[in-house]
Structures are given as structure tokens and as C-alpha cells.
Amino acid sequence: MWWVVLGHLGVPFVFGVAFVIFATASGSNPPTWDIALETALDLAVLGIGATGSIFENDTIAKAFGIHAAVVGIAIVGINFLLSSVIVLIRRFVYEHTQRKLLWGSFSISLGFLCLLVTSMVLAYAYRVVP
């Protein structure tokens, strides 16, 4: 149980904190709310990258059989869809809104969702395969 919590929730959170620190430290200007969107996009990219690696896993291959490739492509598609929503928020909402905390948190949540969708496939496979 605790390994699952660490693997699927703890590790992504550590990545998120690391991305916030990277985004804060790498800019030459004082930190602005753009850090939230940069972090969200970094998490989304990480989710897309992680999807490729988990489909090398034997348990995933057993759980989905010949359909593993379709599931992999579908997960990447979902991740791109979530990323596009983050970019949409950056383009049309974030500049003009006064509710930076709300939209920043929502964007980061979408970024986390990209990672968690990938984790979900792993969790599903480990539950289904005895």
C-alpha cells in the first residue's frame, strides 16, 4: 500500500517541487506566476516521456497483451490533450485573470494528471495481473 502511495503520488510530487525550484532558479527576472504554467508543462512533458518507458514493463505486456501499443498511444493522446488545455489557459486566460492562484493550481493539477494517467495504467496492470 505505502509503496503504491510513494510510487504514484510521492514521486510525482517530488518532481513537481523540483520543477518549481528549477523554474524559479533558471529565470533572470524576479519570479512571476508564469512559474506555475512552466511547471505544469514540465510535468506534462514528463508524463508523455514516462509513458514510453512503462510499456517496456512485463506486467503491462501481460495485462494488455496485443493491445498494449494501442493503450500506449491512447495515453500519449490523452496527455497531449491535457497539455493543450494548459497551453490554452496560458494563451487566453492567464494573462487577463486576477485569480492567478486558482488558474495556476488548476494548470499544475492538469500537469499532474498527465503523470497520474500514466501511473494509472501501471496501477491497473498490477491489480489485474495476479
Place this chain on the structure above:
Amino acid sequence: MQLFVQLTLLALVAAGIMGTGLGFLVKFIVEANQTPRDRIASLTDDASRK
């Protein structure tokens, strides 16, 4: 199917909680780096909206 729904709900809740947590971390960083002039500007903004 039930497992899929459970995992989806868990992912949504977890993403929301972690996103809010990091949102507050970003808020803390941004506010800690504001100059007094920025702070006065944001207060004036708030007051003019009210």
C-alpha cells in the same frame, strides 16, 4: 470497470490536491520576491476592483 473508475477518481483527487499544494508554493515564492512597490500596486489593484 469498477477498478478503472476508482483509479480515475483517485487520480483526479490526487492531482487536485498536489496541484493546489504546488500552487501555494508558487504563491509563496512570487510574494516573497515582490518589491514593496509591487505590493502597493497589487493592493491598489484589489481596492480599485472593490
